Amino acid sequence: MEPIIRPAKPEDKPFIEEIAKLTWEGEDYLGRVFENWLRDGNFYVLELEGKVVGTTKLTILPDKVGWLEGLRVHPNYQKHGFGRLLHNFMLKKGKELAEKGVINALEFSTYFLNKESIAMAKKEGFKVVKRYYIVGKPVKDVRPSKPSDSTINSLEELEYMEYIPVGWKFIHRVLEALEWLRKKAIVKECNETKFMIPKDSESAFVPFHLSKEYVSKILPCMVHEALSENQKYIETMVPEERKEVLESLRELGFEIWDNCKEPNVLVFRKEF
Structure with missing residues (x-):
C-alpha cells in the first residue's frame, strides 16, 4: 500500500505521542503541541497501512514567513524516503500559499549535525540566513526563585536584531512580531529583568538581553521555570554576532552544545 499524506486528525494523537517518545530520548514536544497545531492548521501526517508514521507542520509567522517544523518519521520507518x-x-x-499571497518565503531551523536535512534543503534552493550558538546549563547547581508574570511592551526591550529567537523558531523583527510574541510567548520578570518561554514548542529560554550581569539576575527564575516543567537544563540561543558573550556565559556554567567552535544552529530561507 502506498503512503498517503493528509491533514492530521484528533484520533492521530496516540501515533504522534508514540513518535515523540522515540525522538530526542523521549523529550520531543509534539505530544504537548498536538491540539494547538490541529487548531492552527497546515499540520499533516504520513499514513501507511492505517498507521501514522510521520508528521510535518507549516506555521505562518510574521512578515509572511511559512515556518517548517515538526518533520518526524517513526524510527521503524526511517531510511525509506518518507522524510x-x-x-x-x-x-x-x-508554493501554493505563496501563489495565494499568504507567504513569500519558507524558513526553518536545524542543528548543524542534521546533515541529511541540510543537504536536502540546499538542493532545493534554501540558503542559510542566520546562525546561532545553542548553549545549555544544568539546573541542579542553582537555587530557584519564582518569577512574576510580565509582558513585552515594545520590541525595543529586546536586544535581538533581524531575528528574535523563540525556542527553535526565529521571528523576523517587524512591527507585527510584537503582537505575535504577546500571543505565543510567556514573559516572566525577575530582579527587574525579563525572559521569554515559547508557549507551545521547544522550550529554549530567551533572555531579553545576553550580558553576564543580566543573565545572572534571571538565572534563578529560569531554573524555577525549568524545574516546574521537569527540565534538567536551561537552554538559550546566542546570535553569531554576539559571540563575545559566550565566554561570560561559560562563567555562569553554560556550555555550547557539542563544544562547537562555530555556530551550531542554522536558519534557512527559500524565497518564492
Missing part, C-alpha cells in the same frame, strides 16, 4: 516525501509535500504546499 523526503514529507519535505517535498511541504515545498509544494509552500
